[in-house]
Structures are given as structure tokens and as C-alpha cells.
Amino acid sequence: MMIHIPNVLTRDQVLRCRQMFERVAWVDGRVTAGPQTSAVKRNLQIPEDDPEGLECGQMIVAALYRTPLFMSAVLPHRILPPMFNRYDEGMTFGSHVDNAIRRIRATGESLRTDVSTTLFLSDPEDYDGGELVAEDTYGEHAVKLPAGDAIIYPATSLHHVTPVTRGARISSFFWTQSLIRDPLRRGLLFDMDMAIMRLNHDHPGHASAVQLTGVYHNLLRQWSEV
Ligand SMILES: O=C(O)CCC(=O)C(=O)O
Ligand SMILES: [Fe+2]
Known part of the structure; x- marks a missing residue:
């Protein structure tokens, strides 16, 4: 990509x-x-x-x-x-x-x-x-x-x-x-981050944005190498 x-x-x-x-x-x-x-x-x-x-x-x-x-x-x-x-x-x-x-x-x-x-x-x-x-x-x-x-x-x-x-x-x-060696996983996190940003922009304060942000960080925690 x-x-x-x-x-x-x-x-x-x-x-x-x-x-x-x-x-x-x-x-x-x-x-x-x-x-x-x-x-x-x-x-x-x-x-x-x-x-x-x-x-x-x-x-x-x-x-x-x-x-x-x-x-x-x-x-x-x-x-x-x-x-x-x-x-x-x-x-x-x-x-x-x-x-x-x-x-x-x-x-x-x-x-x-x-x-x-x-x-x-x-x-x-x-x-x-x-x-x-x-x-x-x-x-x-x-x-x-x-x-x-x-x-x-x-x-x-x-x-x-x-x-x-x-x-x-x-x-x-x-x-x-x-932080993410695998390009597929890195790409998934990128797509998810973009979707969360759009959700925040289009529907400010939507409860799902908080939940999805949590999922994003928990995936990052799971997959990252630091
Ligand atoms: O000049 C560029 O845009 C790429 C340079 C490059 O591929 C390299 O240094 O390995
Ligand atoms: Fe190169």
C-alpha cells in the first residue's frame, strides 16, 4: 500500500x-x-x-x-x-x-x-x-x-x-x-483508525466511538512490538 x-x-x-x-x-x-x-x-x-x-x-x-x-x-x-x-x-x-x-x-x-x-x-x-x-x-x-x-x-x-x-x-x-511488523495487521489498524475518525467527525459523541477506540488500543496492545 x-x-x-x-x-x-x-x-x-x-x-x-x-x-x-x-x-x-x-x-x-x-x-x-x-x-x-x-x-x-x-x-x-x-x-x-x-x-x-x-x-x-x-x-x-x-x-x-x-x-x-x-x-x-x-x-x-x-x-x-x-x-x-x-x-x-x-x-x-x-x-x-x-x-x-x-x-x-x-x-x-x-x-x-x-x-x-x-x-x-x-x-x-x-x-x-x-x-x-x-x-x-x-x-x-x-x-x-x-x-x-x-x-x-x-x-x-x-x-x-x-x-x-x-x-x-x-x-x-x-x-x-x-510497532506492527505485519503489513496486513498494520493496514487493518489504519483502516480502523480512519473509520473511528470519520465516526467522531460525522457523529460527535457517539458511544460506539469510545468502544471502537478501546478495541483499537487493545489490538495495538496485542500486536505491537516495543
Ligand atoms: O529517491 C527515492 O525516491 C528513493 C530512493 C531509494 O529507493 C533508496 O535510497 O533506496
Ligand atoms: Fe530504495
Whole structure:
């Protein structure tokens, strides 16, 4: 399931990140790639310990925790510090599946990658190509979103970024370990949360909303890994 999360960052926050990134030294994106992805990855990245990248990453994580749709759909346990990539003309990222386990540099802990996120920092009119395409049993889904918006997709899915043919595409990418490992259960909780929110909106104070919220939390208690 791919879910579009609009307005994670405000316009001002996007511009602040973009200004910071004019000062940083971009390196070959293969620095964080395993052998299979190295063969198909042609982009640039900000080094993981770059202070400007870390500052922008902290801003993104704080924004995600304030974004109800992200919280409901992902149920994050731990978020890997966001990284940043850039595709100039001719750059691309061929079909791959993300590594299952990532190490958090600052703490040395490992994180299981359940959900992948791309947060767009370039406006769609600033470049051609550069669509993120994810494959599932229903076919291929291509996305290109306004700056500040994010797309989440299962880390288990094959995906690629089509070649940029004009301009440059900058984005933030990162992985989340969810409280709920099983995507089916995570999806059920998401549907239930959405239904409860609609019930609260359409019928404020309805007794069933309290009961269903109880069921939601009891399922979360039953299924979560913390
Ligand atoms: O640039 C993107 O949107 C996705 C990057 C990606 O798939 C990766 O770094 O594994
Ligand atoms: Fe990927």
C-alpha cells in the first residue's frame, strides 16, 4: 500500500533545507548501498554525519510525529535519521528492494526497515523524469509529489526512480520500524483508525466511538512490538 502524506513540511521548512543543501558536499550515493543496489544506483547523497543534513533530518522527524496520517499509517517505533539524495540530469536508481536491517549510526542500534519513505524537496516543475515507481501485485505505481509531501510504501516492494531528464530532484529518504511488523495487521489498524475518525467527525459523541477506540488500543496492545 502506498500512501501520500501531504504537507509534512511547510514551504518555509522546505526552503530552509534547500538553502542548507547549497552549502553541502554531495557524494556518490553508492556510499550506503549494498552490492545489488550499487549496480543500479546512480545518484548523489549528503554524508550521513553532515551537520546540515542532521539538522534538516531532525526537523523532518519532528514534523512526522506531528502528522496524524503518518502516525496512523506507519505506527512508528523507530525512524532512521533521514538521509538526502539528489538526481541530476541522467541520474537514476534502478529496480531494487531496500536492505532489511539498517544500523543507526548515532546509537549503534539496528532497525528493521518495515516502511520506506520518500519526502520530496524539489517542486515537480523543477525537473522532468525522476518518478518513484513501486511495484506490487496490482502493477506499477509512479509518484512525483509537491515539495514538502511524502510517499510511504512497503520496504519489501521492488521500486525504482526513473532517469531525470531535466533539472534536479532532491528528496529525503528514510526507513521506519513499525510497532506492527505485519503489513496486513498494520493496514487493518489504519483502516480502523480512519473509520473511528470519520465516526467522531460525522457523529460527535457517539458511544460506539469510545468502544471502537478501546478495541483499537487493545489490538495495538496485542500486536505491537516495543
Ligand atoms: O529517491 C527515492 O525516491 C528513493 C530512493 C531509494 O529507493 C533508496 O535510497 O533506496
Ligand atoms: Fe530504495
